[in-house]
Amino acid sequence: MSKTVPVLTIDGPSGSGKGTIARRVAEALGWHLLDSGALYRLVGLAAAQRGMSDAPPSELAAMARGLVIRFLTDEDGNERILLDSRDVTGELRTEECGRLASAVAVLPEIREALQAVQHGFRKPPGLVADGRDMGTHIFPDAQLKVYLTASAEERAKRRHKQLKDKGIGVSLAALSRDIEDRDRRDSERSVAPLRPAADARVLDSSKLTIDDVTRTVLEWARETYAAG
């Protein structure tokens, strides 16, 4: 990892909008993007598909190190994620895969195995890293750390709308429960719990549009990297 390459981290709970914001900010800056949640989803999915969900953590970590993962953009500009040459983009975004990810994410062996993979994304001209522990653990030297949040109610509503737009019917109450459970698991785990870094700038997006949040983060980025 080259420590001279600038990094901007965006951490926060699920549904805070950080995936969308990270993508927009990376595009605007012309920087690389790391979607670290996708890595945990890939490990959870691969473990389930191979019947290894209950395997010892050391075996899971060995499997995680051996996965061949590719992030591509198709001709329509959509992201495609390949696992061992198979397109798993659709499967990765399901609630079920989120649960599988969150289950493997509590294992220190898995977090350790994915650390080097994540550092590998730090390449010139810069990196926008989206996740839960980007600013606290993976890139503690990032010059700008954003912690993006929103109320649990607002996050459940956003997720509900996203799924409805895709024709998937799920009750809002069930989604709220799921989001609260996942928040609890992510913030109470002993390794790399979800929390803002001491030097993070916290932004509550509950009452803001995607454009508002993107603009704010880009202003902070201009101040930070122009000064640096």
Ligand code: C5P
């Ligand atoms: O962000 P996304 O919903 O794709 O993440 C899926 C799960 O992966 C999270 O709920 C969390 O348990 C785990 N994760 C993590 N650390 C990260 C990114 C994701 O533990 N940096």
